[in-house]
Amino acid sequence: MITKEQNTEITKFLLSKKLPIDLLLEVKDHFISQILELEKEENLSFKDAFEKTKNDWKDELKLRFNLLSFNYITKFESRIIQKFLTNVILKSLGLLALQFVLNTIIFKNFNKDFSENYLLTLFWMGFTLSVVLIIMNYKLIKSCNSNYKKRISIYQNYFVRFLNSGFVIIAINIFIFNNQFEKIFEAHEKILNMDFSNINKHYIVSNIFILFLFTGIFNLMEYKKVYKKLSTHLKISL
Incomplete structure (x- = not known):
């Protein structure tokens, strides 16, 4: 189970990626599922599972300039x-x-x-x-x-x-x-x-x-x- 503090930590990280609310919730669901799976399958702590998940999403959550929105948004x-x-x-x-x-x-x-x-x-x-x-x-x-x-x-x-x-x-x-x-x-x-x-x-x-x-x-x-x-x-x- 993800604790309230862990949930907050995940949310803060995703907020730093400037995701709109609908996409933030979608990505957050993916993060939680992946973290729980890593904790279970690889016996990792939350910290290690979170870091590994962030690394897996590193490319997708990289901020870059988008001409349509005229702003920096993630690749995802x-x-x-x-x-x-x-x-x-x-x-x-x-x-x-x-x-x-x-x-x-x-x-x-x-x-x-x-x-x-x-x-x-x-x-x-x-x-x-x-x-x-x-x-x-x-x-x-x-x-x-x-x-x-x-x-x-x-x-x-x-x-x-x-x-x-x-x-x-x-x-x-x-x-x-x-x-x-x-x-x-x-x-x-x-x-x-x-x-x-x-x-x-x-x-x-x-x-x-x-x-x-x-x-x-x-x-x-x-x-x-x-x-x-x-x-x-x-x-x-x-």
Whole structure:
């Protein structure tokens, strides 16, 4: 069994590695399991088992600069972030591809007036969804403020960045829509014809930021799960 003092010692060590709470708890479980196993299998004292476990995790818990978080984080956290972002970006690309197919069906089967109204409605839906998500998750967004002291999760800051980026570009699209529809329509036709020359830059940028919006929504869903688990089930004050 791990005593209260030993538990505190493990926690202090992991806190020095600047791990967010969700990852700290995960790594701590691994540490305790490994220490108990070493104590049993190799008849080691807690001190020796702890040192051996720290040595085994030395490479994973090495702090290094991460461009995405713009901070020093462990290799373990960096790997988790990379895996998660790759997964959500692939999901977001899938949604973007689905939207492209839907746009193609509308543009090919309906006149330009209908297509224009459809696209404007789509932008307004994205704008409204963003506003609703921001209002409904205000408490979560507050925890993403740079002044917020606790690092709760790896998802803590990314969802706000992606969500805000998508929100801003959709708002801009609504504001300048009347001047852009023909260019959007033309760019869409060019891509369908595999002609990638001189594609409207606004069209490209808009799709990139819509991708960010989808990514932000997926990120928010994960962060909500973690936040609820930590605050409700584990009774951790956030």
